[in-house]
Amino acid sequence: MPHQLPADYYLDNFRxxxxxxxxxxxxxxxxxxxxxxxxxxxxxxxxxxxxxxxLSRRGEYFLQRKLTYxxxxxxxxxxxxxxxxxxxxxNPKLGLEQACALLTKADICHRLELSPSPGRGVLLQxxxxxxxxxxxxxxxxxxxxxxxxxxDSDLFTTFKLCFFGNLRQDLTDFVLRDLGLFRYENxxxxxxxxxxxxxxxxxxxLQYYRSVEQLDAVLQSDxxxxxxxxxxxxxxxxxxxxxxxxxxxxxxxxxxxxxxxxAAQQALDIYRQLQQPPARERCARILAARGDLAGSLxxxxxxxxxxANEAERHFxxxxxxxxxxxxxxxxxxxxxxxxPLQRLELxxxxxxxxxxxxxxxxxxxxxHYVENSLLNxxxxxxxxxxxxxxxxxxxxxxFQAAPSDFYDPGFISRRGQLLQRRLSETTNPGAMAKIVxxxxxxxxxISNPLVNWSGLSxxxxxxxxxxxxxxxxxxxxxRLLSDLKQHRSGMPDxxxxxxxxxxxxxxxxxxxxxxxxxQRRWLAFFATQSIPHRVLHVxxxxx
DNA sequence: AGTACCAAGG
DNA sequence: TTCACACTGTCCC
DNA sequence: GACAGTGTGTCTCCTTGGTACTGA
Ligand SMILES: [Mn+2]
Ligand SMILES: [Mn+2]
Numbered sequence: 001m002p003h004q005l006p007a008d009y010y011l012d013n014f015r016x017x018x019x020x021x022x023x024x025x026x027x028x029x030x031x032x033x034x035x036x037x038x039x040x041x042x043x044x045x046x047x048x049x050x051x052x053x054x055l056s057r058r059g060e061y062f063l064q065r066k067l068t069y070x071x072x073x074x075x076x077x078x079x080x081x082x083x084x085x086x087x088x089x090x091n092p093k094l095g096l097e098q099a100c101a102l103l104t105k106a107d108i109c110h111r112l113e114l115s116p117s118p119g120r121g122v123l124l125q126x127x128x129x130x131x132x133x134x135x136x137x138x139x140x141x142x143x144x145x146x147x148x149x150x151x152d153s154d155l156f157t158t159f160k161l162c163f164f165g166n167l168r169q170d171l172t173d174f175v176l177r178d179l180g181l182f183r184y185e186n187x188x189x190x191x192x193x194x195x196x197x198x199x200x201x202x203x204x205x206l207q208y209y210r211s212v213e214q215l216d217a218v219l220q221s222d223x224x225x226x227x228x229x230x231x232x233x234x235x236x237x238x239x240x241x242x243x244x245x246x247x248x249x250x251x252x253x254x255x256x257x258x259x260x261x262x263a264a265q266q267a268l269d270i271y272r273q274l275q276q277p278p279a280r281e282r283c284a285r286i287l288a289a290r291g292d293l294a295g296s297l298x299x300x301x302x303x304x305x306x307x308a309n310e311a312e313r314h315f316x317x318x319x320x321x322x323x324x325x326x327x328x329x330x331x332x333x334x335x336x337x338x339x340p341l342q343r344l345e346l347x348x349x350x351x352x353x354x355x356x357x358x359x360x361x362x363x364x365x366x367x368h369y370v371e372n373s374l375l376n377x378x379x380x381x382x383x384x385x386x387x388x389x390x391x392x393x394x395x396x397x398x399f400q401a402a403p404s405d406f407y408d409p410g411f412i413s414r415r416g417q418l419l420q421r422r423l424s425e426t427t428n429p430g431a432m433a434k435i436v437x438x439x440x441x442x443x444x445x446i447s448n449p450l451v452n453w454s455g456l457s458x459x460x461x462x463x464x465x466x467x468x469x470x471x472x473x474x475x476x477x478x479r480l481l482s483d484l485k486q487h488r489s490g491m492p493d494x495x496x497x498x499x500x501x502x503x504x505x506x507x508x509x510x511x512x513x514x515x516x517x518x519q520r521r522w523l524a525f526f527a528t529q530s531i532p533h534r535v536l537h538v539x540x541x542x543x
Numbered sequence: 544a545g546t547a548c549c550a551a552g553g
Numbered sequence: 554t555t556c557a558c559a560c561t562g563t564c565c566c
Numbered sequence: 567g568a569c570a571g572t573g574t575g576t577c578t579c580c581t582t583g584g585t586a587c588t589g590a
Contacts, residue, residue, distance in 0.1 A: 005553060058550065104585065120586065168554060172579090175553060181579045260570090285569095322568090353559095372557080401578095447578085454576095489557060513559060514567085 005178060007071040011045065013174035014052045020397075021162045028162075028199050036155040039085045046072050047081035051088070054150040056171060061094065063102050064146035079148055092149040099138045100124055102147065111141055158206065163397055165195045165242065165404065167209045173399050183446045184399055185388045193393040195242065195404065204234035208246055215250070223263045226254050230270060241408055248276035255282065264290060277308050281315050288323050296323055297331075309486045310521060337524035339507075339515075341535045348540040353510035354493045357536055361506070365498040366463060372491045373455025374464060379477050380450025381439040381461075382432065386418045387448060401447035407485055419481060423474060432473065433465040450488075464495065467503040475529045490518025492533065505533040511540065 006012070022029070022037045029037075040048060049072050054062060067075050082088035100108060105123065109116040112130075114123070130137060161167055176182040196202050211233055218229045230251070236244055251274045258267035264286050271279040271286075280303055287296035300320035307313035317334040324331035346356050354369050361367040368374070380387065387403065388395075391414050394403035405411045412419065426432045440461055445453055480487045492507040505526060507519055515523070515535065526533040 003553095009553080056551080106585090172552090176579060179553070179579075318568095452577095493558095510559080512561080516558075519558095 003179060005175070008045070008049060009175070009178070010052050010056065010171065011049045013171050014048070014055075015041075016174070017163050017171070018159055021159045024194055025162050025196065028196060028202060029158075030199070032152075033155055033158055036152055037159075039087065043081055043085055044078075046074070046078045047085075050075060050078040051082055051150070052171075054088070054148070055153055055156055059101065060150050060153065061092070061098055061102060062148045062150070064148060067148075076146075087151050089149040089151060091147050094138060094142070094147065096127060096134045096138055097124070099141045100127070102145075103141060108141065111143075112137065158202065161205055161209070162196065162202065164399065165396065169399060177399065182399075184401065185443075185446050185448070187388045187395045187400075188390050189398065190390075190393055190396045193396075195393075195396050201237070201240055201243065204237065204240070204243055205246075207232070207234050208243065208250075212250070215253075219253070219257050223258060223261050223266060226258055226261075227266060230254050236273070241410070242404065245276075245408060248274050248279075252276065252279055252282075255279070259286070275308065277312050280308070281312060281319075284316070284319060288319075293323060293327060293329075296320075297329070309483055311486060311517065314517065314521065337520065337527055339520075339523040339527070339533060339535050341537060343537050343539070345539050345541045348542065353513075353538050354508045357506070357508045357538055358494050361494065361496050365496065365500075367494055367496045367506075368460050369493060370455060370460070370491075370495050371493055372489055373452045374460065374495060375476055375480060375491050376450045376488055377452060377456045378436060378461070378464070378473070379480055380448045381436040381443070382426070382477070383419060383422055384439045384443060384448065386415050386422060387450070389415060389418060391415065402449040406449055409483075411484065412481060423478065426470070426474075429465060429470050432470065433462070436461060436465065450484075463497055464503075467497050467501070472529065472531050476531070479525055486518070487522075490516065490522045492519070492522065494536075503532065505531065507533070507535050509535060509537050511538070 018037060018040065022034075026034070040051065043051075050067075050069070053067070053069055053072070064076065064079070069075060072078055079088055079090070083090055103111075105116065105120045108114070108123065108127075112127070117123070127137060157167065160170060164170075164173075173182065177184065196205075211229055214229060218225050233247060233250065234243070236247055238244070251270050255267040255270040255274075258264075258270070259282065268283060268286050271283045280299060284296045284299045284303070287293075287299065297320055300316040300323075303312050303316035304320070307316065314334075317332070321331045321334050344357070344360070346353075346360060349356055358367040358369045387406070389403075391403060391405070394405060396404065403411070405414065426435070437458070440456065440458060443451075492505040494506040494508060496504045496506055498504070505523075507515065507523065509515070523533055523535070525531075
């Protein structure tokens with residue numbers, strides 16, 4: 001783990017990425033992308049370095065005088081080579097806004113002989129209607145400057161997508177890894193089953209990301225704009241679960257905003273194309289709100305018959321009951337679990353209510369503010385090797401914190417045997433502790449989707465392993481595994497280890513706070529398994 | 544002069 | 554690139 | 567009590583230097 005990088009580290013990283021993709025995806029790359037790779041790799045090192053430097057900066061236009069890269073040496077010479085290879089344009093046509101973006105406010109005022117009066121925004125607005133006209137202003141602004149425009153950066157985007165499988169990671173991930181700031185498990189890389197196996201998939205993912213770029217603006221906009229975005233998205237592909245997941249999530253977001261704008265029918269039209277929650281729940285609500293009770297109840301029944309997850313089943317049972325009761329229709333009444341409740345008054349101390357409660361309980365034994373990190377972390381450590389098992393298509397680049405299928409239900413079924421065996425093999429507390437503590441030590445700091453390292457300590461793990469009986473671990477971890485996505489949250493705030501032994505889960509509620517649905521479900525589960533738990537309702541005593 | 548913010552970079 | 558949780562306000566029974 | 571919307575801490579780094587803006 002070298003903490004000192006070579007001067008041209010960024011080119012090495014860039015070439016690793018580019019060559020990795022060229023090697024594996026060559027047949028899927030189009031002529032432009034193949035040509036891009038050939039042009040780049042055919043140039044002298046200095047020119048490649050400058051190109052990478054430009055790509056890593058914001059925007060596509062640059063002033064030559066602002067580019068100071070000692071490790072490149074002669075930047076203008078490198079730029080000439082880039083220009084010969086159509087990777088850079090010298091002195092391109094610039095609009096007024098683009099020209100101004102290159103200069104400081106002081107530069108602009110000086111060159112146009114304006115007083116540096118108001119703010120930059122006002123100044124630029126005034127320039128737009130300046131009597132001298134845009135072309136004159138631009139040429140005065142840029143006289144004596146050499147401007148570069150970097151070309152074909154969109155092709156690099158395609159390479160990044162193929163490499164990472166997403167557009168949220170980029171070259172900085174290489175740097176952070178090499179500096180030891182991000183650590184990834186050392187899993188064997190998939191050689192044959194890559195993320196993409198058809199050209200169309202690449203274009204579909206690119207289209208998805210183009211749409212996502214507009215998402216913020218579109219959500220602020222009107223119904224028609226939102227619908228347009230939805231229609232421009234690539235269609236769902238049954239054989240591309242990653243794309244499917246992204247589209248489902250985006251669809252739910254767009255439809256939800258349509259609801260807020262009062263476009264219930266259009267929202268419904270989108271929700272009906274989605275399988276991923278909360279689509280059906282939203283449909284049931286919309287139908288009920290528009291008075292279609294029969295439709296709403298029918299949907300609730302369908303959800304109960306084949307729930308996408310536990311939350312959907314609970315929703316359908318309760319919502320259906322409330323709707324049905326209004327009209328006197330028969331509907332099984334859902335039973336609601338009431339967890340044991342204790343009241344407590346604490347002196348207002350200006351700290352979070354969970355911490356204040358933990359401190360109070362620590363008068364008798366130890367108490368940790370863990371929320372989800374204990375149970376998730378324990379599972380992550382126990383099944384570490386299974387999470388990173390070389391399942392078909394799971395790992396296709398060295399920068400993955402999780403296998404590519406971690407967030408879909410197939411994750412469990414594809415590793416079902418391994419998981420079952422691990423849990424059933426863990427027949428005594430010593431065996432579990434041995435695995436977990438060894439992993440805690442050997443894997444500390446390595447990214448794992450289940451492990452939040454800052455929420456774990458050896459003390460906590462040891463105490464939890466000692467106090468919580470093995471059969472409790474078994475049932476809690478099995479529940480967690482049964483739906484990782486959903487059960488990963490909602491666990492109680494505190495775990496308390498009293499002096500006289502044993503343990504208890506405690507969910508703290510301050511004034512005005514209520515149990516959330518997923519918290520209620522975990523507590524109800526604890527009750528069915530005789531796992532000790534309690535809700536602690538805290539009121540503040542005036543100081 | 545003090546600041547808040549952000550781009551660049553390792 | 555969020556996500557999970559807490560908090561606030563509204564509406565309805 | 568149900569629900570929606572908003573706020574908060576946090577996430578996946580940390581430092582540096584430039585810029586624009588503010589108020590003395
Ligand atoms: Mn909590
Ligand atoms: Mn709580």
